[in-house]
Amino acid sequence: MQLPEPPKIAAVEVVPAQPTEADRAAIAHMGVKQAYAVYVVKVRLKAKPPVTSMAWVLYVGDERVAKYWEYKDGIYFVVFDPQFFVTHKGKRLRFSQNDTEFFDTDMELAPAPSVAESSAIKLPLQADVLN
Amino acid sequence: MTIAEEAAELRNPGLPGIAEFDTLIYGSPPLAYPAALSQYVIYNTPDPAYVTGRINVSAFANLGAATPWPFTNTNVPLNGHICIPRGSGPFALAVFAHGNHNPFENSTPGYLYLCQLLASHGIIAATIDVNFLNGFNFGENDARAIVQLEHLKQFRSWNGTAGHPLQGKVDLNRMLIVGHSRGGEAVGHASLFNRLAAIGPVILDGSAGLGPYRFGLSAAAAIAPTDRQFVPATGPTVVPDSYFIIHGSKDSDVFTFEGYHTYERAHAVDLANPTVSDGKFKAMLWVHKANHNQFNSVWAPETPPGVAMPRPSQEQIARVHLGALALAVLLDRHEYFAVLRDHAVATAWDPAATELVSQYQDPQRIFVQHNQEGLAPAVVSLPVDGTVAADGVVAARQLTALVGGAPTTTITLRLAWNSAGTRLLLQVDPATLPAERYKAMALRVGQSNEAANTANRDQDFTLEVSSGSRTAAFRASSLHRMLFPDPPPIGPAKIVMQTLRLPVARLVECGVDPNDLRSVALVFDQRQTGIVYTGDLQFTN
Numbered sequence: 007m008q009l010p011e012p013p014k015i016a017a018v019e020v021v022p023a024q025p026t027e028a029d030r031a032a033i034a035h036m037g038v039k040q041a042y043a044v045y046v047v048k049v050r051l052k053a054k055p056p057v058t059s060m061a062w063v064l065y066v067g068d069e070r071v072a073k074y075w076e077y078k079d080g081i082y083f084v085v086f087d088p089q090f091f092v093t094h095k096g097k098r099l100r101f102s103q104n105d106t107e108f109f110d111t112d113m114e115l116a117p118a119p120s121v122a123e124s125s126a127i128k129l130p131l132q133a134d135v136l137n
Numbered sequence: 138m139t140i141a142e143e144a145a146e147l148r149n150p151g152l153p154g155i156a157e158f159d160t161l162i163y164g165s166p167p168l169a170y171p172a173a174l175s176q177y178v179i180y181n182t183p184d185p186a187y188v189t190g191r192i193n194v195s196a197f198a199n200l201g202a203a204t205p206w207p208f209t210n211t212n213v214p215l216n217g218h219i220c221i222p223r224g225s226g227p228f229a230l231a232v233f234a235h236g237n238h239n240p241f242e243n244s245t246p247g248y249l250y251l252c253q254l255l256a257s258h259g260i261i262a263a264t265i266d267v268n269f270l271n272g273f274n275f276g277e278n279d280a281r282a283i284v285q286l287e288h289l290k291q292f293r294s295w296n297g298t299a300g301h302p303l304q305g306k307v308d309l310n311r312m313l314i315v316g317h318s319r320g321g322e323a324v325g326h327a328s329l330f331n332r333l334a335a336i337g338p339v340i341l342d343g344s345a346g347l348g349p350y351r352f353g354l355s356a357a358a359a360i361a362p363t364d365r366q367f368v369p370a371t372g373p374t375v376v377p378d379s380y381f382i383i384h385g386s387k388d389s390d391v392f393t394f395e396g397y398h399t400y401e402r403a404h405a406v407d408l409a410n411p412t413v414s415d416g417k418f419k420a421m422l423w424v425h426k427a428n429h430n431q432f433n434s435v436w437a438p439e440t441p442p443g444v445a446m447p448r449p450s451q452e453q454i455a456r457v458h459l460g461a462l463a464l465a466v467l468l469d470r471h472e473y474f475a476v477l478r479d480h481a482v483a484t485a486w487d488p489a490a491t492e493l494v495s496q497y498q499d500p501q502r503i504f505v506q507h508n509q510e511g512l513a514p515a516v517v518s519l520p521v522d523g524t525v526a527a528d529g530v531v532a533a534r535q536l537t538a539l540v541g542g543a544p545t546t547t548i549t550l551r552l553a554w555n556s557a558g559t560r561l562l563l564q565v566d567p568a569t570l571p572a573e574r575y576k577a578m579a580l581r582v583g584q585s586n587e588a589a590n591t592a593n594r595d596q597d598f599t600l601e602v603s604s605g606s607r608t609a610a611f612r613a614s615s616l617h618r619m620l621f622p623d624p625p626p627i628g629p630a631k632i633v634m635q636t637l638r639l640p641v642a643r644l645v646e647c648g649v650d651p652n653d654l655r656s657v658a659l660v661f662d663q664r665q666t667g668i669v670y671t672g673d674l675q676f677t678n
Contacts, residue, residue, distance in 0.1 A: 032338055058439075061363070074275045075200075
């Protein structure tokens with residue numbers, strides 16, 4: 007049997023959305039100042055690998071994405087602090103299965119659209135962003 | 138007592154017991170499962186006495202948006218199957234959790250074969266629905282842990298509910314949590330979370346729905362688990378309860394034996410207090426030819442035909458060894474610890490010609506050499522005083538992960554020799570080693586597939602133990618086989634050490650005085666060349 011191949015990324019998109027109640031609690035716990043929006047980073051995959059217990063850990067540059075979730079076109083993760091996009095501007099998305107060997111995807115983290123606090127109420131729900 | 142004598146006194150724990158039991162479904166109806174999720178409709182008609190509520194896991198996990206679950210992460214159901222012994226109880230409780238799999242296939246019934254076994258021995262056994270966390274997701278194993286703890290809470294609630302069929306029937310101080318795959322990683326987190334008042338912003342006092350827990354967990358058992366997919370803010374989870382792990386050499390999903398890292402972190406030596414034990418044991422079973430999926434009876438094998446052992450054999454091994462664990466920790470059948478200490482006790486019950494490797498660390502132990510002082514040359518570990526001398530053998534501490542995968546923090550001692558008769562000699566001050574207080578000397582050692590070892594041939598050497606002028610010699614192979622690594626289906630071969638247990642009584646029979654133990658030597662006189670890795674040398678129970 008062959009070692010599994012890392013997923014291939016077709017596109018990366020960042021969509022601001024309304025925080026959920028759980029997001030708000032986490033944001034408060036983290037002490038993030040700009041708490042009125044979250045950023046859904048949608049990573050569209052060319053093909054989804056089979057569901058296994060071993061996982062492809064996603065990195066942005068050297069930062070491990072703690073959690074990501076499946077949606078119909080790929081995976082997504084949610085960023086609470088917009089500073090994340092400043093810190094990781096231009097950084098490559100990478101996959102690893104063991105935190106030692108990395109596979110570059112040739113795709114960079116997309117920039118986050120700016121969100122004015124006054125317009126945050128009009129942001130879509132995360133569930134709608136993923137449809 | 139010899140291994141044969143111990144085995145003769147035990148009944149096969151993989152065979153059904155005499156208790157009659159009922160199997161029923163519990164669940165949180167009504168849920169409008171769509172046709173694509175028709176396998177879950179069974180949970181809409183639970184036993185009327187076993188209707189459950191919902192829980193909010195949104196602080197820990199989203200649900201995969203590619204699966205049309207008829208609920209959100211704020212109200213996931215507590216669904217499961219239970220096997221309940223007939224009688225007044227109270228009965229110990231075991232709860233199984235599956236791992237990641239295609240969410241359109243219900244993974245939950247896959248452990249009913251184990252639940253039925255345990256129930257026949259007088260244990261309430263459940264297998265729970267965590268399918269809503271399945272899919273191409275990552276990092277959700279904290280949520281899996283929370284779900285499993287909330288199921289335990291449900292049992293506690295039923296136990297305390299006047300008029301409920303389970304009122305007073307659940308022994309809340311005898312609980313075993315078992316998880317497979319990502320669910321296996323999650324039992325480690327559950328063991329940790331069980332002791333916490335909060336996880337980040339989530340208060341576990343019940344005020345927001347989750348917790349409180351603080352169950353009397355007798356042990357956590359992991360079947361082919363992952364490791365460190367979820368990492369707490371405090372660092373990789375160190376399982377605080379007694380821990381058991383089983384994993385197959387032909388696992389083609391979790392192909393790097395991730396759980397070995399969990400095992401090494403659990404109940405490790407405390408360098409500041411090396412004689413202090415946390416009172417917990419850990420045990421490991423490495424099963425040659427077992428794959429990943431066949432531990433779950435409804436998952437199709439992930440290996441091509443002919444690669445892994447037949448499914449009935451793999452299920453038999455699970456029955457025997459998890460059965461022994463359950464009898465030992467839940468029913469106070471302490472004699473079944475013999476199976477955990479040495480898998481040879483179960484030879485007659487396992488499928489014929491099964492090759493196994495096992496490790497066991499007892500809570501009562503003193504390390505003669507644990508190797509965790511650093512990468513400097515090997516020493517005898519404090520508080521035992523002594524010296525280490527390598528005569529013709531190259532002894533080097535190293536941090537290489539023996540089982541592949543993520544980096545390890547556990548140091549092992551690599552011993553390489555190119556001619557017969559070389560030796561590693563540990564000389565100790567007998568005043569600092571109370572060997573007479575213990576039942577066995579235990580050495581963890583395993584061979585690699587490096588060229589110095591002959592492929593498919595057991596490695597062997599001689600253990601020499603001396604007190605004063607008396608020396609007793611034992612072939613390592615008389616204590617256990619030291620198997621050549623089984624070729625894995627994916628990635629590098631795993632070096633899995635075997636715990637060799639030499640009873641102190643045998644030393645005494647040979648004239649060695651454990652009150653005056655002076656040296657232990659590994660004499661490499663059975664093979665011209667070889668490379669072995671040792672983990673630790675202990676006197677232990």
